[in-house]
Amino acid sequence: MEDDAILSLFRERSENALSETEAKYGRLCYSVAYRILEDSQDSEECVNDTWMQAWNAIPPEWPRKLSAWLSRVTRNLAVSRFREKHAEKRGGSEIPLILDELAECLAGGTEPERELERKELAAAINGFLAGLKQEERDLFTARYFYAASHKELAERTGFSIPKIKTVLHRNRVKLMTYLKEEGLC
Amino acid sequence: MLNRDSLFDAIGEIREEYISSAGHLLGYQEEENMMNFENYRRKAVLRKAGRIFLIAAVLTCLLTATAYAAGLFSFAARIPDADETFRINWTENEGGYLEWKDAKLALTFPDTPESREVEFRLGWLPFDVMESMPGCHPWEALSMDTWFTRFASESLFWPENRDRLPERYHDKRYENMGQAVLIETYAMSMFNDGGAMLMLYQTPGEITEEHWDNLDVLRFSATQHLDAVPEYNVPERDYVFNFILLSNPEEGWVVEICGQDDMEILQKIAENMEFRTTGKILTQKDFPNKYLFIDVGQG
Numbered sequence: 417m418e419d420d421a422i423l424s425l426f427r428e429r430s431e432n433a434l435s436e437t438e439a440k441y442g443r444l445c446y447s448v449a450y451r452i453l454e455d456s457q458d459s460e461e462c463v464n465d466t467w468m469q470a471w472n473a474i475p476p477e478w479p480r481k482l483s484a485w486l487s488r489v490t491r492n493l494a495v496s497r498f499r500e501k502h503a504e505k506r507g508g509s510e511i512p513l514i515l516d517e518l519a520e521c522l523a524g525g526t527e528p529e530r531e532l533e534r535k536e537l538a539a540a541i542n543g544f545l546a547g548l549k550q551e552e553r554d555l556f557t558a559r560y561f562y563a564a565s566h567k568e569l570a571e572r573t574g575f576s577i578p579k580i581k582t583v584l585h586r587n588r589v590k591l592m593t594y595l596k597e598e599g600l601c
Numbered sequence: 602m603l604n605r606d607s608l609f610d611a612i613g614e615i616r617e618e619y620i621s622s623a624g625h626l627l628g629y630q631e632e633e634n635m636m637n638f639e640n641y642r643r644k645a646v647l648r649k650a651g652r653i654f655l656i657a658a659v660l661t662c663l664l665t666a667t668a669y670a671a672g673l674f675s676f677a678a679r680i681p682d683a684d685e686t687f688r689i690n691w692t693e694n695e696g697g698y699l700e701w702k703d704a705k706l707a708l709t710f711p712d713t714p715e716s717r718e719v720e721f722r723l724g725w726l727p728f729d730v731m732e733s734m735p736g737c738h739p740w741e742a743l744s745m746d747t748w749f750t751r752f753a754s755e756s757l758f759w760p761e762n763r764d765r766l767p768e769r770y771h772d773k774r775y776e777n778m779g780q781a782v783l784i785e786t787y788a789m790s791m792f793n794d795g796g797a798m799l800m801l802y803q804t805p806g807e808i809t810e811e812h813w814d815n816l817d818v819l820r821f822s823a824t825q826h827l828d829a830v831p832e833y834n835v836p837e838r839d840y841v842f843n844f845i846l847l848s849n850p851e852e853g854w855v856v857e858i859c860g861q862d863d864m865e866i867l868q869k870i871a872e873n874m875e876f877r878t879t880g881k882i883l884t885q886k887d888f889p890n891k892y893l894f895i896d897v898g899q900g
Binding site: 557 | 605606607608609612613614615616617618619620621623624625626627629724813869872873
């Protein structure tokens with residue numbers, strides 16, 4: 417079923433909206449969740465939460481690209497669930513590594529004095545990503561949005577793992593500079 | 602407080618197109634993903650071909666048609682001979698036709714029976730200008746999530762609008778630009794049967810051939826010398842215009858992003874544009890002329 421038809425079902429408050437969404441995007445959302453949670457049951461629950469959030473959000477929201485919108489919701493729910501489960505321990509997932517890498521983007525690792533709104537920061541990150549070449553942007557997004565491993569990125573792109581790490585490192589440095597210039601870091 | 606967690610959370614709010622594009626890289630939406638990887642491979646091949654091509658361009662100062670002939674690239678660019686004539690029927694004119702010679706550039710495309718009409722939406726424009734002209738058409742539309750088939754910035758140049766610019770923008774980059782940015786959409790089907798995009802007055806420099814996802818891209822700068830106009834106390838001057846031409850050979854459309862703004866600015870505008878087709882099919886019969894002039898400010 418086309419996305420517009422699925423969205424129309426949401427607008428009509430038809431429960432078929434959920435079954436059609438699951439049929440089309442269930443595998444995608446499960447994969448997004450599993451990449452972060454690395455647990456089947458948690459991932460399934462996360463996907464179910466995604467359907468619930470979609471039901472509550474559409475309308476009034478009207479995603480332009482449903483797959484990306486659902487990926488975002490799933491990813492953010494998975495991250496929250498990950499944090500709940502790993503509040504005290506650091507597991508073997510990619511997330512702790514990714515968080516360490518992202519800490520490099522903060523000036524000297526120090527905390528800024530003022531509270532930042534997430535949207536303000538997201539807008540800055542969008543501005544930063546807009547300035548990257550597509551392949552660099554895809555790598556950055558695959559790593560830091562989807563939590564893809566270096567190995568997987570190497571397999572997917574045909575680049576070596578050292579090259580993947582180099583590209584990501586260079587762009588983290590660029591992001592740090594960008595955030596500084598924007599007065600956010 | 603900004604910390605690694607808030608940064609990670611904020612990355613969860615990035616634009617859907619970035620999410621989607623990276624999702625393709627990771628194998629989501631398998632059918633599209635296969636196409637995506639084909640594009641990655643093709644891009645690499647074309648990039649290598651593009652380097653070889655540029656060397657040839659330096660030697661000959663011409664963009665050759667080899668990639669086009671091989672079916673790899675939808676644009677073919679050439680510099681016509683000075684006496685090559687481009688003629689159209691024009692009943693109002695003596696002889697019933699109009700013709701042009703001494704064209705500086707001709708861009709042609711594969712014959713395309715049907716083109717899909719394309720619209721675009723701007724994701725980025727020079728921020729200061731955009732924000733500083735509230736209520737001034739057409740810049741106002743940028744905050745309205747609007748789709749365009751044509752976008753022009755000449756209103757920046759109109760004195761009555763320039764007065765509306767805050768003082769800090771006066772005498773800055775846009776003040777002397779008749780056309781900082783112009784974006785227009787075209788159908789490849791218009792140029793069937795030997796039709797072409799022509800540059801008549803401005804002289805192109807080195808042309809760069811690129812490939813962005815499913816788009817074929819030409820980038821180049823062109824110059825134009827204008828004589829002095831003593832009666833108005835205008836000295837002779839040289840203008841530089843930048844051009845980015847995008848074509849989607851599968852859907853048969855072309856988009857031109859050009860103007861006097863810097864190439865980097867135009868490229869950022871182009872890279873942040875979204876495209877969609879309207880469902881309308883355009884054939885050559887929809888156009889009165891198979892030639893089009895792409896000189897900035899010359900219509």
